[in-house]
Amino acid sequence: MSDTTTTENEELPTRRDFIYVATGMLGVIGAASVAWPFIDQMRPDAAVLAAGQPIDVNLEAVEPGQAITVTWRGKPYFVRRLTEDEIASASELGEGDMKEFAPIETRLGGEEVKDWVIVSANCTHLGCVPKVIDTKPEGWNCPCHGSVFDMTGRILRGPAATNLPLPPYVFTSATNLVIGTDQA
Template sequence: MADEGPQGTKRDFLFLATGAGLAVGAGAVAWPFVASMAPDAATVAAGAPLDVDLSPIQDGQIVNVFWRGKLIFVRKLTEKEVTDMKAVPLSEMIDPAAFDTRVKKGHDQWLVSYGNCTHLGCVPIGHSGNYEGWSCPCHGSQFDAVGRVRRGPAPTNLPIPPYAFESDTKIKIGEEGGKAVA
């Protein structure tokens, strides 16, 4: 009976070691199959482009969409907003930008911009503030209808993401000139 103690301990160790070895081996065999199901690194880095149907958006309406985890504002400007925004002198802006640099040529009724304040990343509220655009409820930055910062601590305009018009009623965010942006 005295011999059973050490033998039982050796046997338990052998079962445990064999089981652990088999588990590691099974993991090593399964790993390539599991890894093959993950998206390609280039796909993850580039982010899939996002199609946005513009046809249901009314004049003056702002639609929020998400691309690559970022909030994007898509706004259909009214004729009055287009006229007013073109007339704003660059000297009145914190980060001067002409109207034509904020919209695509031939589609000047559409603004597509990132939707976070450039001060601390808050989400500005649409159709508020003194400039027909957005105002940030946290620190008071105000943006006009084409996302140019006009008042407050925000240092720069709302950035414009890469996008392209596929037709008069469809844009693809994440592409520029028909080519995917990485």
């Protein structure tokens, strides 16, 4: 008896086994190529991705006492540069003067840019867009329902229950603002 003989129970790969494996692999590749367009169409397109991206706002042309409106993620935001008188007037307001108290320091831009206010431009009552007014300490007035906010977006009176929200933002320089991020 020689050691090179095979037993009857051992099966050697045949041409038929190869055809089964090759057909199975082609079926998997075919199914994946059919499924990929359906999976790929579920990803957001470039316009949707860009809508959530941070925006850069150049503030060089904004004078003290002036407010501009910018759009981020399809919503308006007020960017207002306060004068020294407006900051002093808003600082005089106490806890009893507003519905939702917030210290003025939490509403202003930061250490180097203390004269900037960046707030949502939608009233917290029903989403109307308040109008800028120049009566100190009042800064915005909602013409629809009469809510009045101070220069920093804190609610003074009216049906709105909360202050104008602050978006995430960072100043990359004294004249450049990035809305939509809290990191430089």
